Amino acid sequence: MTTFIFDVLKDLKDSQINLSKLTFVLPSKRAGLFLKHQLYKVSSKTIFSPKIISIEEFVEDLSQIKPISNTKLLFEFYNSYLEQTPKEQQDSFESFSKWAQILLQDFNEIDRYLIPQENIFNYLSNIQELNHWSLNENQTDFVKKHLSFWNKLYNYYTHFTKQLLSKNSGYQGLIYREAAKNINSYIIKNSEKQHVFLGFNALNTAEETIIQKLLENNLATMYWDIDAEFFNNPKHDAALFIKQHKTNWKHFEKHPFNWITNNYSEEKNIYIYGIPKNIGQSKHIGTLLNNLSKKKSSLQNTAVVLGDENLLIPVLNSLPPTIDALNITMGFPLKSISLASLFENLFNLHKNTPKSFYYKDVINIISNQFIRPLFYFNSTDYASKIIETIEANNIIYLTINRLKQIANNTEGIIDILFSNWETSITEVLKNCSQLILTIKNNLSKNKASNILSLEYLVKFNTLFNELSQLNLEYNHIKDISTLFGVYKELLSTQTLDFQGEPLQGLQIMGMLESRVLDFKTVIISSVNEGVLPSGKTNNSFIPFDVKLENNLPTYKEKDAVYTYHFYRLLQRAKNIYILYSTEADVLTGGEKSRFITQLQLEKIHNIKHQIIAPHVPIIEPKLNEISKTPELLNQIIEVAEKGFSPSSLTNYIRNPIDFYYQKILKIKGYDNVExxxxxxxxxxxxxxxxxxxxxxxxxxxxxxxNIEKLKLKISERVSYHFKNEYKEGDITKGKNLIVFEITKHYVSNFLDLEIEDLKAGNHIKIIAIETENKVQINIPELKFLINLTGKVDRVDERNGVTRIIDYKTELVNKGDVEIVNWEAITTDYKKYSKSFQVLTYALMMRQSNQIKLPVEAGIISFKNMRRGFLKFAKKDKAGAHAKKDALITNTTLDKFSDELKKLILEICDIDMPFIEKEV
Structure with a gap:
């Protein structure tokens, strides 16, 4: 396979042209590198390398203007905006930056296409006046301000460009406009210099002007790369621009048009794969490369072209280990590094200048991989200490002083992270730089294993230095929110570049990096509508019809650009793999691209289309099962000796696996901050x-x-216990204040119920409150000690009848403490857990001789207070007309004891595994 670059060099060599004296101008620097590599193939002797530059470098040289970054352009434009706008109508820099970026893009397009500036801005202004009926006397202030903005666009542009030119700098469009102005003087000064332009397609007006001038003066040669299959098809967009150039440029009326080739119609192996989602595509790329790598030298002339550059990291993670040489033309986005999330968290934390900090934000920051080691001092992990203190004391908001108190300020890191962020932007940037230096000093202790992290720091240090310089030079950043916006703008343009051998091994690139290059094997991903091509996006102040009127590019032309790039990749390739996502996604592309449909309809090549689905093994749902070993049985015996509580036994009834986790493995639930x-x-x-x-x-x-006196103490006692249990949690507002009032209401309702009962002539005597019980029960089948343990909320005597009472703040109904069949009490947790609990308390108290039977046992539900004391009852049958026995006798407890023993025997049976129940 010969490449386009080789064909151009060979043609020049065959024409007896001295290559060393030529100036090659290409669409990109990368293409220039490949051209330099091809020179030895056409030269039989040693020569001096010709001058090889990109079109951007050539235009900059013509204009004698240096480009400046987009962020600095924004600051410069704000200077012009302030000078040209009355003070009462001026936007803050933060508001300005939201619309100014779009306007700068429009300035860029207008200049690149050499549109008369005053005409188009007046045109836009007139459109707005028509839209808002400018002659109407009753215009609102908003409409007046809106029209004033559009009337000032030309003034903004004029002042802004003059300021830039006075500093010998500019944006791309301004550089192109100035270059087009200077082309005649350049020709006079370089009348002997020969230029070769190759691989171009869509040219803006400035580029067309420059190239045509050079062609007219016989100072340039033009090489196009277009296939006859596209050029001769009037409906094919791949040749849209090149056909226009051939028709409109006078040069081609008398000179040959190089070249229209016939490579596309040659035999090709085209495979199209529909794959679910981006990760699926990445994994399949790895599979394709693995298969290709088994063929000798097959990856040396292979390119993976990512239609969606967000696939870079998934693709890198999917590469087979057999790939030993790799070159990546795309940089790793700095915004994807964890250090970026650290600064984003810091800016979000401080942008509202809080006096105290939300605990989750604090934990998020001190847990960052770069920050946590900074809190390790004198063999103490102060980060863990802060987190433990927050959880133990239920702290929702922390002040700087509290943080310093917990962590002893840990070498000043607390100040860097949380202090002086509200004083000035200079201090904020100083904190960021100091933080980077502190992290760098820590990582440098083990430099060998932290090389990549140190590279990240260098990039972020450069970024914050630029922010400091911009703030110092322009002083437009007035608050953290604005700084955060500028930071994100800068961050979005920064990448960490990969280092590799550009001409060796597998090439991974974006679509634009593929310009002028040819590969034998091409893998193209994300060939979906909305990605390739990008579709109808119009991020501009200039309406569609105005763009058409002034020959500015619209989405149609942008689609044609990508059509050319896509088909040019296919022209000389032999093996082509096209991947698209089968899952339509509004944000990242819709159905398969029109390019795929077009390929199929052309019927030039034999195309194999396949839908690839990941292999998903059928996993039969299986409940977790833990077999009991002798060691596990010993642990159960330990639990039995300490005592089974009613809650642990009902937990087993609910789900044996939960009992195993909590009582055997001692796994406790995580205590979150409430x-x-x-x-x-x-x-x-x-x-x-x-x-x-x-x-x-x-x-x-x-x-x-007595009870009336207790009511006077409700607020004080509830407040006291809230402080003990809820620690430093705030109960003075929001939901917590409501919960606080509900708690007082519960206690008050309970006391009112007590008063009502006493006033009705009932006699109530308190026997025990919160009584701890631990009793031994005899199970002959087991050769070890079995204890029951638990705390009874209240035991009293009402009119001579002893009552065992359990408090529940949840809703309990009468039916929840009534049973029909004794066998069900140890199997149906949902229905009988309350009955099981109160009967266990009664059994323990009988065993310890604390009560005399018969007794009553039951629940007082604070959410069902009007029902009063809900007694346990044994019913002879189900239904509303069943007879109930509410007195607990020896017979009752003996029946319950039999079921309880069966349950404990099951827990202690080595042949009965812990089997998870379906929830």
């Missing part, structure tokens, strides 16, 4: 408050007067 008071915290506070109230009355009959 931003809103949790239900279990509310329950604890209610229990503790009632314990405080009733403990002084143990052994005493209650009176209405």
């Amino acid at each position: 931003e809103t008071v949790a239900a279990n915290t509310l329950g604890t506070i209610v229990h503790n408050t009632l314990e405080d109230f009733y403990k002084p009355f143990i052994g005493v009959f209650l009176t209405v007067e």
